Amino acid sequence: MTQEELQNSLLEMGRAARAAGRRLALVPEAQKNRALNAMAEALAARQAEILAANAEDMAAAKAAGLSEAMLDRLLLTPQRVAAMADGLRALVALPDPVGKLDSATTRPNGLEIRRVRVPIGVIAILYESRPNVTVDAAGLCLKAGNATILRGGSESIRSNLALAAAMLDGLRSAGLPETAVQVVPWTERAAVTQLLKLDRYIDLVIPRGGEGLIRAVVENSRIPVIKHYKGVCHVYVDRAADPKMALAIIENAKCQRPGVCNAAEKVLLHREIAAVFAPELAAMFRRRKVEMRGDDAFCALVPDAKPATATDWDEEYLDLVITVAVVDSLGAAVAHIAEHSSGHSEAIVTEDAAAARAFTAQVDSAAVYVNASTRFTDGGEFGMGAEIGISTDRIHARGPMGLEELTTYKYVVQGSGQIRG
Amino acid sequence: MTQEELQNSLLEMGRAARAAGRRLALVPEAQKNRALNAMAEALAARQAEILAANAEDMAAAKAAGLSEAMLDRLLLTPQRVAAMADGLRALVALPDPVGKLDSATTRPNGLEIRRVRVPIGVIAILYESRPNVTVDAAGLCLKAGNATILRGGSESIRSNLALAAAMLDGLRSAGLPETAVQVVPWTERAAVTQLLKLDRYIDLVIPRGGEGLIRAVVENSRIPVIKHYKGVCHVYVDRAADPKMALAIIENAKCQRPGVCNAAEKVLLHREIAAVFAPELAAMFRRRKVEMRGDDAFCALVPDAKPATATDWDEEYLDLVITVAVVDSLGAAVAHIAEHSSGHSEAIVTEDAAAARAFTAQVDSAAVYVNASTRFTDGGEFGMGAEIGISTDRIHARGPMGLEELTTYKYVVQGSGQIRG
Numbered sequence A, B: 001m002t003q004e005e006l007q008n009s010l011l012e013m014g015r016a017a018r019a020a021g022r023r024l025a026l027v028p029e030a031q032k033n034r035a036l037n038a039m040a041e042a043l044a045a046r047q048a049e050i051l052a053a054n055a056e057d058m059a060a061a062k063a064a065g066l067s068e069a070m071l072d073r074l075l076l077t078p079q080r081v082a083a084m085a086d087g088l089r090a091l092v093a094l095p096d097p098v099g100k101l102d103s104a105t106t107r108p109n110g111l112e113i114r115r116v117r118v119p120i121g122v123i124a125i126l127y128e129s130r131p132n133v134t135v136d137a138a139g140l141c142l143k144a145g146n147a148t149i150l151r152g153g154s155e156s157i158r159s160n161l162a163l164a165a166a167m168l169d170g171l172r173s174a175g176l177p178e179t180a181v182q183v184v185p186w187t188e189r190a191a192v193t194q195l196l197k198l199d200r201y202i203d204l205v206i207p208r209g210g211e212g213l214i215r216a217v218v219e220n221s222r223i224p225v226i227k228h229y230k231g232v233c234h235v236y237v238d239r240a241a242d243p244k245m246a247l248a249i250i251e252n253a254k255c256q257r258p259g260v261c262n263a264a265e266k267v268l269l270h271r272e273i274a275a276v277f278a279p280e281l282a283a284m285f286r287r288r289k290v291e292m293r294g295d296d297a298f299c300a301l302v303p304d305a306k307p308a309t310a311t312d313w314d315e316e317y318l319d320l321v322i323t324v325a326v327v328d329s330l331g332a333a334v335a336h337i338a339e340h341s342s343g344h345s346e347a348i349v350t351e352d353a354a355a356a357r358a359f360t361a362q363v364d365s366a367a368v369y370v371n372a373s374t375r376f377t378d379g380g381e382f383g384m385g386a387e388i389g390i391s392t393d394r395i396h397a398r399g400p401m402g403l404e405e406l407t408t409y410k411y412v413v414q415g416s417g418q419i420r421g
Helices: A003-024 A029-045 A047-063 A068-074 A078-093 A132-143 A154-173 A189-195 A211-220 A243-255 A271-287 A296-301 A310-314 A330-340 A353-362 B003-024 B029-045 B047-063 B068-074 B078-093 B132-143 B154-173 B190-195 B211-220 B243-255 B271-287 B296-301 B310-314 B330-340 B353-362
Strands: A101-106 A112-119 A122-127 A147-151 A181-183 A204-208 A233-237 A264-270 A291-294 A321-327 A345-349 A367-372 A389-391 A399-401 A407-418 B101-106 B112-119 B122-127 B147-151 B181-183 B204-208 B233-237 B264-270 B291-294 B321-327 B345-349 B367-372 B389-391 B399-401 B407-418
Touching: A003 A122, A003 A147, A003 A181, A003 A189, A029 A047, A029 A078, A029 A132, A029 A154, A047 A068, A047 A078, A047 A154, A068 A154, A078 A132, A122 A132, A122 A189, A122 A211, A132 A147, A132 A154, A132 A181, A132 A204, A147 A189, A154 A181, A189 A211, A204 A211, A233 A243, A233 A330, A243 A264, A243 A271, A243 A345, A243 A367, A243 B407, A264 A271, A264 A330, A271 A296, A271 A321, A291 A296, A296 A321, A310 A321, A310 A330, A321 A330, A330 A345, A330 A353, A345 A353, A353 A367, A407 B243, B003 B122, B003 B147, B003 B181, B003 B190, B029 B047, B029 B078, B029 B132, B029 B154, B047 B068, B047 B078, B047 B154, B068 B154, B078 B132, B122 B132, B122 B190, B122 B211, B132 B147, B132 B154, B132 B181, B132 B204, B147 B190, B154 B181, B190 B211, B204 B211, B233 B243, B233 B330, B243 B264, B243 B271, B243 B345, B243 B367, B264 B271, B264 B330, B271 B296, B271 B321, B291 B296, B296 B321, B310 B321, B310 B330, B321 B330, B330 B345, B330 B353, B345 B353, B353 B367
Parallel strands: A122 A147, A122 A204, A147 A181, A233 A264, A233 A345, A264 A321, A291 A321, A345 A367, A367 B407, A407 B367, B122 B147, B122 B204, B147 B181, B233 B264, B233 B345, B264 B321, B291 B321, B345 B367
Antiparallel strands: A101 A112, A112 A407, A389 A399, B101 B112, B112 B407, B389 B399
């Protein structure tokens, strides 16, 4: 395929997605739900094909020497396919965000201005390895009335195309446009670069993957991007903390699932409690096999902690590693967080209501917790039912992105002949 | 100045803006209002300097052969400086959007989740000629708690720096950080390209100007952009329209201020009323000296209308020119609008409630009107008090962008020791 053919094919895909998006915007909730249920059924009906396609992807990935972790992400099993189908069925129960009234006002001249939610339009999802994203993202976008263009990693292309074929069955049987969900079949890198230029047909790009992928998307995109980025999350133990609560929160935030973005990566201890609390904290970390790194003050209190390097403070380990600093005050904790946080989730543990107020006012992350684990930053835990990711951006959506965040709004203005004077 | 020096200077400007933004986010409304009033006073106090700087810009612009229209946009007069000061004072009366509660829920596990408005952070405004943008934009962003980096056209650099000096006086006297409002003093093009890479320090870019400026910004920016773009606005006259109302609305939408983005550029006439309505419409246009262009059907009814060319349907004239098409149905009008509209503002004139509902549901523009002029798409007319522009994008803000659209949100979560199971 020449560059020009690729460009034209992607343009055609964009046009088809725009046309599908326009139709989806007007489809009633019941029909979208029928499609989601039918897509779930089709995943079950086509399970053998999907697993066979995945087996080919796995064989190629092994031959290419992909890591065990990558292979595990790529692998589909009957259980994993069933979980995708369950995910689609779970969307049926969630309320349709389209048509929701944000606000209504009547102006002195009699104009009635209503702000109502409408789909964003066409959303491109760029992701790596995990084929479940193909189904999860397409389903969420569909429920919110959006068409999707999906571009996974080249290693999962056969799996993704097989999943797309099943979703197509579901769309067809519910009478929805077939181009409402499209998987880019071309695996060359240039396909992504070309896709990111289609600002006429694609309204939003959501990259999901490692830092390299996200940076490349941000640098090359003419289309708005919302990033689902790393989490360098902090737990600050205030001088007025309940030590038992602090210990439980840090253990949960660090150890319950260390490989996710809302896991804690850093702990800040107020100097006044550090001498008493640091040994308890260290005992817990040793028990949970967490590697400890620290600043001079922490290392002085916990001799088996390694001295932190300059890069430790900004690193997302996604592993059983923690870095601990001792700070002189709440203000110093806030300043440290402003310098090093990725703006995802931070927590204070304190019994002092004034300290809690100061922390939540001054720390500017997507989610700021008082006396709770950072692990709660999640669409399901926030009551959104499902999420397409967690935004660490500040524009459009911040924190967990659920169905409502996959919509925009328009103003509908009812007049009776008003003209402007 | 070498490229490297320029880069370092802009980096320093970005860092200073970030630091100022962090402080501004915590400043109480009264102090921001004091700053706005003091900035207004300083504009008056420094009026002579400002006019002198502007006179230098004007002389250079005349020597460079700028058009009369450009010179008029560049010109400052005592009245125009006073209008800027009045604009700042008007912001004092508007409610502070920061701290507003979007929603509050308590989860089954007892977590209290509040979503509260916070400033976006640092906003860069890129604009052309009009020096009043320097003050208007900085004032609006400041009221919403944001630091600004302003980059106007090179032709207005002396005026902009003089205005910035006055604003600095105001910031100082209210005890606000001096880097809360910064004008980029370097006029080379590379300054914009470098600025657009500072995604670590700048959260949002708002370009205001012609299509060339906006396209260049979208192509080069790593920072989210919200576009204040062209308006190709349509008025559709339904078969069930009140002809008198339709005439008044079209006259207002086209002629009241043809040079603005919410002015109508196209009229669509339902075939069933075209024969009767087209001559009345043409008579009004002749009286108002509006040049008429049309499709075959319209030209057949109005012999002095010129045949429209293919590009007419997508063009924003910003002048006393209109293009009229005859359509077979409401559906055809909707399809025409989907193809040619810039997504700004469209109107239907009809007495048929079902037609009105179909039009407002199916037309996906920022503002969709029933029986009212498109000219009402404006922050003031919508009750926002002031606007930084009108977004034709779909992400973050759509339509008029007021103070609330210059904020984002964060989640503040109050727990009592909750951990995730």
